[in-house]
Amino acid sequence: MKTGFEKYDIAVIPGDGVGPEVMAEAVKLLKRIARLDGSLDFDLTFYPWGCEYYLETGEMMPADGLDILAGHDAILLGAIGYPGVPDHISLRDLLLKIRSGFDQYINLRPVKLLKGAACPLKDVRPEDIDMIFVRENSEGEYFGTGSWEGKGTPGETAIQESVFTRKGCERVIRYAFDLAEKTGKSLTSVSKGNALNYSMVFWDQIFEEIKSEYPGVETHSLLVDAASMFMVKDPARFGVVVTSNLFGDILTDLGAAIAGGMGLASGANLDPEKRFPSMFEPIHGSAPDIAGTGQSDPLASAWSVSQMLDHLGHEDWGHMILEAIERLLSEGKALTPDQGGKATTSECGDALADALEEIWRNRK
Ligand code: IPM
């Protein structure tokens, strides 16, 4: 917890589809916090980057976009992607460019069943689903190199390279061990050494090496196929989970499905060394099918604000936001249709800010 007055300079990229709608509610939350907490303020700078910007300018963000963002303390992102711009362009030129340009090598994704959130699994209590995924976020299967030869011929071949470096594996695995040590949770490494005979054998070896530095941490290693099965059959066995970029992408959607749905799932793209700003986002994407209908769920975006406040050293506020989300879910109050309610995005956001205020007042 910080003391004294702190003002944070936040870059806000609402983006595409439902992005601006859920971002409006995240901003509402930040404004409420600043109003309540006299020692905390946020200076928000909005950037209109995304697919519409691309259709006007030919680029997803300006050529010096990263330089512009570099001056901020953190980045809040809504969602990126819209029909009319191929996903591999919109995502690679904005989302992935920021992740890699700022070396945000940790993607921290809580898979935690809040009280009152719907779970499709049988006989599961909230405390049975309390995982935190540490997804490698800078290399692996997402490295982006490869080749596509013989286009249109019978021998046409596409090769996508997976790049695993010692530095890249060590730093993410070490981060996960530190987190497990700090939280007292177990650590599970998820890989696929039985089939991926270079990259994943290497990953497993590095996991074993680093394990010896942390004798106090309970560890497990699982193949990704088995891990996905256990997430459904026995989610309580997981605490901290560390895995590669692609596996982490897939398993955290599964995680969202067992912990209240995509409308609740949030992710932090972190540069733990704080050389660059970190970026916080709901992971549901731009949902063009419901954009503009007022049905999008602002809770994931609110959770990403909670992660941002944790990262900035205001864990007290981060925690109170989670409590407020939990309160709405438990009371079944002001929820959007994905959570079984009838509220609009902005009604849900208002109720959330009010719940947060009440929690804060009762704490004083
Ligand atoms: C996510 C998304 C992205 C990813 C896509 C949009 C590139 O699915 O943040 O999980 O795979 O990293």
Ligand code: MN
């Ligand atoms: Mn994903």
